[in-house]
Amino acid sequence: MTKQLNKLLFLYSSILGILAMMVMVAYCMQRGGRKVEQLQESPGEVEEQELAGALTDIYEKNGTESQYLCIPLDEAIKEEQVSIENNLMTQRLTITISKLEKDYFYEHKLSGNIAQVKEIAYESNVGVSRLVIAYRGILEFENTFDENHLYISFVAPREKYDKIMVIDPAHGGDENGICVENLIEKEVTLDIALRLKELLDKTDIKVYYTRLSDEKKSMEQIINLVNETKADMFLSIHGSLEETDTSIYGITTYYNENFFIPSFSSADFAYLVEEKVTKSASAKALGLEAGDESMYLVQRAEVPVALVEVGYFSNRQERILLSKEDYKDRIAKGLYEAIIASYEQLGMEVEK
Numbered sequence: 001m002t003k004q005l006n007k008l009l010f011l012y013s014s015i016l017g018i019l020a021m022m023v024m025v026a027y028c029m030q031r032g033g034r035k036v037e038q039l040q041e042s043p044g045e046v047e048e049q050e051l052a053g054a055l056t057d058i059y060e061k062n063g064t065e066s067q068y069l070c071i072p073l074d075e076a077i078k079e080e081q082v083s084i085e086n087n088l089m090t091q092r093l094t095i096t097i098s099k100l101e102k103d104y105f106y107e108h109k110l111s112g113n114i115a116q117v118k119e120i121a122y123e124s125n126v127g128v129s130r131l132v133i134a135y136r137g138i139l140e141f142e143n144t145f146d147e148n149h150l151y152i153s154f155v156a157p158r159e160k161y162d163k164i165m166v167i168d169p170a171h172g173g174d175e176n177g178i179c180v181e182n183l184i185e186k187e188v189t190l191d192i193a194l195r196l197k198e199l200l201d202k203t204d205i206k207v208y209y210t211r212l213s214d215e216k217k218s219m220e221q222i223i224n225l226v227n228e229t230k231a232d233m234f235l236s237i238h239g240s241l242e243e244t245d246t247s248i249y250g251i252t253t254y255y256n257e258n259f260f261i262p263s264f265s266s267a268d269f270a271y272l273v274e275e276k277v278t279k280s281a282s283a284k285a286l287g288l289e290a291g292d293e294s295m296y297l298v299q300r301a302e303v304p305v306a307l308v309e310v311g312y313f314s315n316r317q318e319r320i321l322l323s324k325e326d327y328k329d330r331i332a333k334g335l336y337e338a339i340i341a342s343y344e345q346l347g348m349e350v351e352k
Contacts, residue, residue, distance in 0.1 A: 058105040058122050061113045069112040071131070071150040074100060079145050084152075086141055088208060088229070089221055093133040093141055093152070100129040116154045138228035157229045161206035163348060165339065166226045168236040168297070169193035169209070173216030178241045180313040185239040186214065188322055192237055192310065195332035200339070204351040223300045233269055233342055234301050235335065239322070240309035249315040250284035251277055254307040256298050257290035264346050269304040272338040272345075277308065280334030281327060304342075308335070 073082075081098045103124050110120065110131075116139060121132040139154040140161075157164055169189035171177035177185030193209060200207050208225055210217050226234045242248045255270035270288050278285040291298030291307060298307050310331055311318040321327045343350050 059110045059120050061111075064113065065115055066112045067114070068144075068151040068153050069110060069114050069117060069133070071095070071110050071152065072108040073097070073148050073150055074104065074108075075148045077148070082145075082150060084141070084143060088138050088140075088157075088225055089210065089217055091135055091138070093135060095131040095133070095150070095152075097129045097131075099127060102126055102129075104129060105131070114154065138225060157206070163205045163343065163350070164208070164229050164231045165205060165233045165235065166208045166210065166222075166229065166231045167193055167196065168222055168234070169211060170236060170238040171216070172211050172214055175216050178239045178313045180241075180319060183313055183319050183323060185313065188239060188310070188328070189237045190214070192328050192332050192335070195329055196335050199332065199336040202352055203340075205339070205343070219296050219300075222297060226305075227300075227302045231303050232346065232348075233339065234297075234303050234305040235273070235339070236297050236305070236307040237335075238307060238309045240312045240314075242312055242314045246312075246314045246316070249312050249318045250286040251281075251311065252286040252289060252309045253277075254289050254291040254295060254298050254309075256301060256305050258299070259301070259304065261304075264304055264342065266298075266301075266304045266306070268345065269338075269342055270306040270308075272341050273306040273308050273335065276338040276341065277310070277331055277334035280337065281330040283311070283331075306338075 077097065077100060081100075083096045085094045085096075086092075087094070105122055105124070116135045116137060118134040118136055120134070123130040123132075133152075135154060138157065140157045140159075142153050142155060142160070144151045169186075169192065171186035171189065173186075175186065177189070179185065190211065190213075194212065197207070197209065197212070208229060208231070210222050210225065240252060251274065253270040253274040255266040257267065259266045267288065274285055274288055277283065293299055295307065298305055311322050313319055313322070340350055
């Protein structure tokens with residue numbers, strides 16, 4: 001009788017535990033949306049948002065198309081007072097100039113007629129002036145200072161960099177991804193990506209990150225960045241979830257079975273990611289899987305892609321590991337080693 005009672009108590013406690021987890025996951029899904037559901041949706045059109053405060057009276061277009069945008073500067077302005085930031089995801093080039101006279105560009109207009117420039121916004125405050133240039137396409141820039149003028153030109157990323165890759169820490173903004181207890185997928189993926197960035201910053205690889213803060217980017221924006229930059233590789237970092245069997249744990253890597261080139265395929269990249277990460281983190285390898293049509297990022301990438309799920313949030317032990325700094329360091333190190341090995345397989349030496 002006592003044994004039967006204990007069995008019943010164990011069964012009831014197990015059911016309650018599973019139900020509690022499902023409630024937690026459902027709550028998080030309402031706030032952010034699970035990865036699988038997100039990937040099944042078709043991406044929305046990326047709206048072309050006009051720049052707030054866009055002005056035409058600071059920009060004089062020449063009659064013929066030119067290669068440069070010419071920005072006049074006061075003779076007192078030094079090169080170190082000018083900072084330039086390019087965001088390929090939003091297609092915005094921001095030029096910040098310190099200690100420039102307020103409303104300077106109303107009297108000293110920009111000139112040039114570059115086809116890629118859509119519009120220019122100008123913000124002028126005491127001590128700081130800011131130009132935001134909206135451009136067409138996925139572009140890098142080059143700049144030259146000459147006789148109190150700043151010249152800006154736009155080039156394709158491949159014209160500027162030999163090695164290019166895109167890294168996507170999944171989710172962000174109001175999209176939490178998987179959430180169990182205090183572990184949130186968007187925070188884990190970003191944390192790992194930032195640790196990976198510290199390692200890659202010491203190399204000559206140009207890496208474009210879909211986000212470096214808690215912000216959301218559409219799948220269409222991400223794929224546009226990957227394909228338009230003609231990246232050598234695309235890595236997307238995710239978590240995983242199993243609602244019915246919480247004993248499952250380990251790392252799975254997805255690839256695009258339809259993308260194949262003789263020298264280096266999506267499966268080749270995914271294999272190296274799975275191998276290096278599981279070895280570095282001393283984690284269980286669940287193996288490679290071909291991404292199906294529900295995996296928009298995997299299916300639409302026109303370059304070698306690996307979507308790695310770094311662990312099961314539904315498994316208590318793996319949740320503990322994914323909350324530890326050292327474990328996330330080891331995952332990042334494994335990803336780094338996979339990227340270096342991939343370039344070696346491509347016959348390209350990475351400078352460190």
